[in-house]
Amino acid sequence: MLRSWRTLGRDYFYESPWCSFRVDDVELPGGTRIEYGVLESGGFAAVVPFTEAGGVVLVRQWRQPLGAFTLELPSGGVEADEEPGHTARRELSEETGYRAEGLEHLASVHTSAGRTTEVCYLFRCTAVRDERGPRPEPTEFIQVVELPLGDVLGKVSDGTITGAATVLGLLLAGGGTIAGGALH
Amino acid sequence: MLRSWRTLGRDYFYESPWCSFRVDDVELPGGTRIEYGVLESGGFAAVVPFTEAGGVVLVRQWRQPLGAFTLELPSGGVEADEEPGHTARRELSEETGYRAEGLEHLASVHTSAGRTTEVCYLFRCTAVRDERGPRPEPTEFIQVVELPLGDVLGKVSDGTITGAATVLGLLLAGGGTIAGGALH
Numbered sequence: 001m002l003r004s005w006r007t008l009g010r011d012y013f014y015e016s017p018w019c020s021f022r023v024d025d026v027e028l029p030g031g032t033r034i035e036y037g038v039l040e041s042g043g044f045a046a047v048v049p050f051t052e053a054g055g056v057v058l059v060r061q062w063r064q065p066l067g068a069f070t071l072e073l074p075s076g077g078v079e080a081d082e083e084p085g086h087t088a089r090r091e092l093s094e095e096t097g098y099r100a101e102g103l104e105h106l107a108s109v110h111t112s113a114g115r116t117t118e119v120c121y122l123f124r125c126t127a128v129r130d131e132r133g134p135r136p137e138p139t140e141f142i143q144v145v146e147l148p149l150g151d152v153l154g155k156v157s158d159g160t161i162t163g164a165a166t167v168l169g170l171l172l173a174g175g176g177t178i179a180g181g182a183l184h
Numbered sequence: 185m186l187r188s189w190r191t192l193g194r195d196y197f198y199e200s201p202w203c204s205f206r207v208d209d210v211e212l213p214g215g216t217r218i219e220y221g222v223l224e225s226g227g228f229a230a231v232v233p234f235t236e237a238g239g240v241v242l243v244r245q246w247r248q249p250l251g252a253f254t255l256e257l258p259s260g261g262v263e264a265d266e267e268p269g270h271t272a273r274r275e276l277s278e279e280t281g282y283r284a285e286g287l288e289h290l291a292s293v294h295t296s297a298g299r300t301t302e303v304c305y306l307f308r309c310t311a312v313r314d315e316r317g318p319r320p321e322p323t324e325f326i327q328v329v330e331l332p333l334g335d336v337l338g339k340v341s342d343g344t345i346t347g348a349a350t351v352l353g354l355l356l357a358g359g360g361t362i363a364g365g366a367l368h
Contacts, residue, residue: 002244002245002246002253002325002326002327003325004246004253005246005248007248007251013197013198013205014197014198014205014207014221016219016221018221019221019299021197021198021205021221021223023198024248026248028325029325030325035200036248037198037200037202037203037205038248038249039205039223039249039299039300040249041299044298060186061186062186062187062188062189063297063298064189064191064208064210064220064222065222065223065224065297065298065299065300065301066294066297066301067191069186069188070294070297072297075298107340107351108346109346109347109348109351110250110254110346110347110348111295111296111348112225112295112296112300112302112304112347112348112349113247113249113250113254113256113346113347114228114247114249114259115203115223115225115249115300115302116223116249116296116299116300117249117250118296118299120296120348141186141187141212141213141214142186143186156291162292162293162294162297163293163294163296163297164293164294164295164296164304164348164349164352165296165348167291167293167352168348168351168352168355171352171355171356172355
């Protein structure tokens with residue numbers, strides 16, 4: 001019989017509207033006490049936007065944890081009380097200037113269950129150009145990159161695209177062998 | 185032209201052998217100063233172990249960030265100077281008692297590029313029963329679950345399996361549309 005860990009204490013080392021970091025004082029089933037660090041995050045939504053011409057709309061942006069630019073699906077943090085599908089529409093519009101039509105939920109997954117509460121909500125949609133253009137937030141400095149799906153998959157294979165959410169979204173949207181979503 | 189963010193300072197709020205949490209003082213290209221929290225982690229290896237009978241070997245374990253048990257691929261942290269393929273073999277053996285044969289790298293991905301340095305190294309292998317049985321570490325309390333691949337995919341679809349690494353590993357190992365790995 002598998003027993004759960006007992007949480008004896010919890011200290012927050014950092015708190016912000018975007019993420020928090022806490023350390024739990026935990027008793028394992030065998031009686032051993034350990035400390036366990038957990039990143040808390042409200043999670044983010046990412047969308048695979050297919051244009052009517054068969055392209056995929058991606059964004060190139062700076063990622064501070066990697067100290068590098070990445071090529072990724074449009075994505076952004078789910079705000080308090082926000083429905084993740086709304087986040088996906090909002091981020092696609094703000095970051096790329098495309099409007100989401102036929103938005104469809106693909107899956108929701110824990111990004112790293114051993115270390116964080118973070119959930120990634122994955123969607124696909126048809127991307128329709130909005131004449132108003134992109135409206136990035138002031139902290140976002142984003143380049144919109146539109147490529148045929150085959151080229152995008154090539155960039156996964158050659159290591160240009162490295163984000164789990166982007167790779168998983170492309171696989172699921174491209175018709176993977178798994179029909180439903182992961183987290184409900 | 186996309187410009188990188190300028191890191192003006194860096195404070196560590198927590199440091200342990202398993203993970204650290206830092207907050208960077210950053211200047212955005214427009215001149216705005218922000219603080220940005222980053223989880224540092226050495227990353228982990230996960231393996232899709234196929235038995236000769238066509239089953240997949242999974243593990244059920246407590247995940248403190250989720251406050252719940254999960255069903256996942258065998259996985260574990262890559263130790264300093266450890267080759268990720270070695271981690272995959274070691275964790276499979278320790279957690280399940282199976283030996284990895286024909287270990288093959290599927291992909292390596294950033295689990296959440298906006299928040300952490302963490303990399304997940306994904307492998308597949310043939311799992312051969314080792315007569316010595318599992319040798320879990322004292323902090324690990326793990327139940328080995330062996331299921332046919334179809335049942336495992338069903339558990340992704342119905343939301344029992346929610347870990348991004350597990351879902352991505354199963355898709356890639358099951359012959360997704362992407363041939364190579366992501367991060368090299």
